[in-house]
Amino acid sequence: MTTSMRFLGIGCGVCILLVAAVPAVTGPKPVDEEATVANDPPSSGNLLENGDFETPDPTKSGPARWQKMDGLVYRWTTDPKAPARGKVLRIDTSVDEAHAVRWWVDRYVRDRPLDRAPQKVAGSGYSHVGGNIGGFCWSSHFIPVKPGGAYRVYVDARGPAGKVFIRGYEKKVPVFFGDEQPLVQQVFREARGDPTHDENGRPIRYRLRFRYQSWIPVGGSDEWKTYTHRKPRHPNGNEITEDVRFIRIMLYPYWPPGEYWFDNVRVVEVEDSE
Template identity: 25%
Template sequence: MRFFAGMVAAIGAACLTAGARAQDTAPASQAAAKAYVVVFDFADGADGKLGPALSDSLRLKLRRNERYEVIDRLTTQEFARPLGADADRADALKLMAEKLGANLGLYGTVRKDGAKITADVVCLDLTGPQPAQWRKTFSDDTERARGVIATAIVEAVTGGPDWKPPEYGDETEPTAKELGKPLNANGGFDAGAAGWEAPDNVGTFLVPGPPGRGTILRVRTDLERDPWLEYRKALRMGKADLSRPPQVGRDTSYDSVAALEGVHFAGEWIRATPGRRYWLTADHNGQGGAKVFVKGFKRTEHAMDGLPESSLAAMGMTPEQFANLPPEKRKELVEADAKKNPMRYVRECYRWYLNCKDAKGEWKHLAAPFPPRGGLPADVEWLQIQIYSYWPPGEYLWDNVHLYADPRQKAPLAEEKARTPHFGKTSDVVERETAQPRTGPASNPAD
């Protein structure tokens, strides 16, 4: 757990005396000092969940700003209970200075009246030459009221607009002439399974489409899970025949394929170009739970520690037999198989998807660029399109799934990392990184 050491005693005293005299003044953004932020859990006059949820939203949004180092929720809760807007200011300042080492604090009260959410918020700002504070009320009654209020509070703290991530529709789709030739083969399925995995004829089918569409991909997710998984494994092991698929029963329960794995349909490998942006397009007709993934892969030594299941089956060897071989022989078999089947030894290192909303029986065309910011990361060697259908159980139809190089891009772009700290990192990595001493207000030698 991250721990933020206390501020020196002199700073703490100044916070308590000068802070008590502070009047409503300019926003925190006018100060140039680094801000160490504590967002206390808000007191909740609603259901007991809204206050902490709003506090978490504020922590996440403020972390995206490089100027703020935000104390995590668990550390905050260890030292402080929820603070309402009418809490004693001196108590809040004391917690900030003596317990949490923070120079900017937020606390408040949230209440709900029907669809309307209202938050009374207090900000204590000790980052500038003179302490400052404000108290403001924020309210909203829309479907995303908590997010709207969190954005407004952050903008009041920073004195400027909140950072807004790229969204679907921000960029207009290039024309067909501008896009040119797709990078993937047979995105319209009119050449059968060319460019794609073979349909299994249980969950995936290539069928004639409606007038004007030619061949389309039909996917079923309302399947009994265990028989379907057994069939898919038999196909990987070369022990099943696509021309004689089993009869798998229909299942629309939470034990079905739709509720658990869903159905993937993968395209062939496409050589990636780091620094490039792409456009993905798709026509979709389904009930809601569907995406088209573009996944990036790279070869890694971590994949060279054993034989894939399909390679073992091709060699007529069980995992136990492989494990009992001398280390030199195992290494020899792995290296030989990696040369023969190199794509079995790549691992996913990038992921993006086109979210396909409920089409309600009508064909919808969707298109978006990726990466949303910057260019493709340098470690991505291969791309693969994976059409994914899942919940609710039923039928999903697909056509014209195409990948293009972005015709508007003039030069390679550097990768832009996620703005949220520690995004994509495992907990052990985060713990090692956050264990390092921080810069900022000095630690109290007495602590």
């Protein structure tokens, strides 16, 4: 188990010290590999619904089958450099961290509408989302996987180098903003006035829920490119003891602070020998 500590301001001069215990995650060590450009990505067989971000959710404020937008760090938009792509995701990690967290409390705890999103305030030094929080995963809904199945992920990306995580789950769990970010969930708990300790006086900690994790590197170019990985991923292969039945794709930009663009996320089943 590892423990991380952060100071996050949520307004009114309040600064909360967060201590988040992160349980160990089983599974193979993430493959350390360079970003691999896919010259001929598949045109069919995508297991991820709405991986192209074109279908809106019922509120028409973001893409269906993905986490809700915040309208500040995360924007469902078009790329002015490539408008023919249609809808894409833009994540700006240069937003000031305290500014972003205050808005997240307003948006996701106090239910402020998306059109009330504040104007960007840029961070400095390490005071932005890509510095102190250390990046932020924006995730899809769940994709069923087969026992022993092999999978390959493809992602279109533009901007600084980032990561795409593949996380495995034994069952479907509720999907909400920051649902794999213990520090953010602790801020939300404080803002709601929820108990911080159980009946025995022990701190109540937000627990991560995934049982498998792997990642692939993407980006590093100001031009749109399609990225993949050399080795297929096996969310519940013979080396995994957990009964992983679902995966989620999580887009993870962090450093340097700036704008990261994503589109056309694809998950395809492949032969194990690929």
